[in-house]
Amino acid sequence: MKKGITEAAKHRPKEKLTSLAHLINVELLRIYHTEMDGKKAVGIDKVTKEAYSENLEDNLADLIAKMKRQAYHPQPVRRVHIPKPGSDKKRPLGILSYEDKLVQAALAKILSAIYEPEFVNFSFGFRPHRSCHDALCLLNEVLYHKSINYIVDIDIRGFFDHVNYDWLIQFIEHRIQDPNIIRLINACSNQEP
Numbered sequence: 001m002k003k004g005i006t007e008a009a010k011h012r013p014k015e016k017l018t019s020l021a022h023l024i025n026v027e028l029l030r031i032y033h034t035e036m037d038g039k040k041a042v043g044i045d046k047v048t049k050e051a052y053s054e055n056l057e058d059n060l061a062d063l064i065a066k067m068k069r070q071a072y073h074p075q076p077v078r079r080v081h082i083p084k085p086g087s088d089k090k091r092p093l094g095i096l097s098y099e100d101k102l103v104q105a106a107l108a109k110i111l112s113a114i115y116e117p118e119f120v121n122f123s124f125g126f127r128p129h130r131s132c133h134d135a136l137c138l139l140n141e142v143l144y145h146k147s148i149n150y151i152v153d154i155d156i157r158g159f160f161d162h163v164n165y166d167w168l169i170q171f172i173e174h175r176i177q178d179p180n181i182i183r184l185i186n187a188c189s190n191q192e193p
Helices: 002-011 026-035 049-053 056-068 098-118 132-145 165-172 179-189
Strands: 078-083 090-095
Touching: 002 098, 026 049, 026 056, 026 098, 049 056, 049 098, 056 098, 098 179, 165 179
Parallel strands: none
Antiparallel strands: 078 090
């Protein structure tokens, strides 16, 4: 799946992609189910990977059927607060229900296939196969081999808590014109804790 979308996005950067929702199918969700870490915290539904596995094929078929008839609605996010390293403050963490994790994994794969080729090579945040260590190695290379006038180090507190989703959707719609994918993104972005 990913290679075809990536090639289309890369070689036809102005083309609007209109048919993507069909890529989210039982086979794809089964792959994400297999890759899911069974030790992760459960969402508001308290469904574990193990419990979902007990009736996997029916669960996946039901999830796809709900998505096709536009009856899929993400559950509210379970909010927990975890300690911030080096501080006595806590940071909020949203934990999705199991099915919502599967759907968001599929959406992330599709979006990554489309947008990954457009990112610059020195961008590292939340990208596949890139880590903080990779960023530090590149920074080290630049510092030792290039002329540097200044370095800016910033931490944008609460950035993802304040994303304007209307603008985000408008940006996404420059490339994606599949109303079913846009509907899913909107549904997933409106989950309340």
